[in-house]
Amino acid sequence: MRYSQYFIPTVKETPSDAEVVSHQLMLRAGMIRKLASGIYNYLPLGLRAIRKVENIVREEMNRAGAIEILMPAVQPAELWQESERWEQYGRELLRFRDRKDAEFCMGPTHEEVVTDLVRREVKSYRQMPLNLYQIQAKFRDEIRPRFGLMRGREFIMKDAYSFDVDEKAADLSYDKMYRAYRRIFERCGLRFRAVEADTGSIGGSYSHEFMVLADSGEDAIVSCASCEYAANVEKAEARGPGAAVHAEPRPLERVATPDKRSIEEVSDFLGVPPAMMVKSLVLVADNEPVVALLRGDHDLNEIKLKNLLGCAVLEMAGDEVVTKVTGAPVGFAGPVGLKVKVVADLAVRGMRNFVTGGNAVDLHLKNVNLERDFMVSRFADIRNVVHGDPCPRCDSGALEMWRGIEVGHVFKLGTKYSRALKATYLDAAGQEQTIFMGCYGIGIGRTVAACIEQNNDENGIIFPIPIAPFHCIVSALNVKDDAVRAAAEEIYFRLIEEGVEVLLDDRDERPGFKFKDADLIGIPLRIVVGGKNLAEGKVELKDRRSGEVDLLALEGAVEQVKVRVAEALDV
RNA sequence: CGGGGUGUAGCGCAGCCUGGGUAGCGCACCUGCCUUGGGAGCAGGGGGUCGGAGGUUCGAAUCCUCUCACCCCGACCA
Secondary structure, eight states, rough: BBGGGSSSOOSSSSOTTOHHHHHHHHHTTTSSSETTEEEOOOOOOOEEHHHHHHHHHHHHHHHOEEEEEOOOOOOOEHHHTTTTHHHHHOOOOOOOOOTTTEEEEEEEHHHHHHHHHHHHHBBBGOOOOOOEEEEEEEEESSSEEEEGGBBBBBEEEEEEEEEEEEHHHHHHHHHHHHHHHHHHHHTOOOEEEEEEEGGGOOOOOOOEEEEEEOOOOSSSEESSSSSSSSTTTTTTTOOOOOOOOOOOOOOOOEEETTTSHHHHHHHHHHTGGGGGGEEEEEEEEEEEEEEEEEETOBBBHHHHHHHHTTTTTTEEEOOHHHHHHHHOOOTTTOOOTTOSSSOOOOHHHHOOOOEEEETTTTTTEEOBBBBBTBBBBBEEOBBOOTTTOOSSSOOOBBBBEEEEEEEEEEEETTTTHHHTTTTEEOOOOEEEEEOEEEEEEEEEHHHHHHHHHSSEEETTEEEGGGGGSSSSEEEOOOOTTTTHHHHHHHHHHHHHHHHEEEEEEEOOOOHHHHHHHHHHHOEEEEEEEEEEHHHHHHHHHHHHHOEEEEEEEEEHHHHHOOOOOOOHOOO
């Protein structure tokens, strides 16, 4: 491709509304342009990177035995009503009516459609295992789209769905996908972790997320330093205390704490560390108040509590509810004397003589103790793990915290959708059975964004060769110099012959201008054809990542590029 | 949806509050000259319903009311 004939609108200045580096660089490199909130045009460079990821995904999915199809973006409401997600999905589902007033939605995911397809066509155990996938634009009317392609409303996703005769076979399908995903992200050149995850609104029995490690990631994940355990903080298990601290219970004490509400304020005021305090959070679970008790330095994990209570909606209580439940304004809640359900974190079980709120204005209690002073309905793991917590799986390890970008998610669905949509088959004995499903997503655009998040410097993007829009850029420094022009053209055509994807910068611009653009758009290899070196019969080969420069003869440069590209693409 | 902020040329911004009166700067763009190893220089030029509607006023980017959009912080997710 000739740069002068192409469409790469780079910009020098960083757009003010782009927060994260991948968003800034994708805009500056002319890869994407915003059309509306969370909705983007993909320009040539962005599209090429996306196609690269798509192709890697496609190859690995095919290798794993999955079969590509394409389902519609517009889906009829009936299917969603059948799975009961028409009501459950909420406002993220973009709904509308056609001219006959029939209801439709833009597909945010395709469990319903694919299950409908399969239930019509798959009748026998002989037709499974079956794994169908597609690469297609999804629409989710996100509350807050942000970070460019990282969280758009319309986004390109690979979604796959497996169909198996029973749970054991479904486990095998899941495992195949898990391994395919590892290969995919390895081939993309990403540093990532596969972590245990909560299943969320998709539902199902268990799942793993594939997290690209990046400080800008929206998810917190933990991994064990000594074993394989890794999990999303939403899911990560905390160990309870080994044995309770042995301490004689001291007499309960009431202390005035004028206007001291937060853990920090009370801690400072009383000179008691937060780890010796218990905080009492008032929540509402499906309209019923619940109090959660946590060690002062721990945070509530709402997902764990929600799963524990089995409620549909769990939210922090408003001021009125807090006052009603505790008899005191916000900031002085404590478990002593409460009439509502109290769930305590496991860590609280090991505590003695701690500080809590006194359920009255400006009052806290010291030397509070379990059983003597109050009872707990239930002990459970309801907190977020923190850096340094012991690993829940092995004896020796401590948990490390990371930030991650979720680029892929594999779910074991079980029979949630097949039962709702009556997707059944006849087994060898002629008995009707329910199909076991799994579903597997990869955010294609997000993967590109995550890659840029991990691969950039002050000059711009540094694409790994497998997903770079072009492998190599040939910068002809002065196109008005016939010798330079001819040499650049020759290299360009030779590289094309060798199957290298090459961009020829044949614009009539100054060298610095071309270098800046080449760096910004992140082409991994650059051949510079300049008058001085050319007079010696040499051109320069520069590696974008390392900055290493080799002075080579024309043929040598072409050969080097060919070799390096082949090495990088070798799988 | 709650809290905060911003809308002025393609991009980045000043002007507004605190004096209501010609709409400005840098980059980008067009023409010419010059220049060709890290976003050059000189000269000339084009481009604005100042987010929208209403109001106050002789006169509004500026003051008032309403509205829309976008961005940031919290609950969702690939």
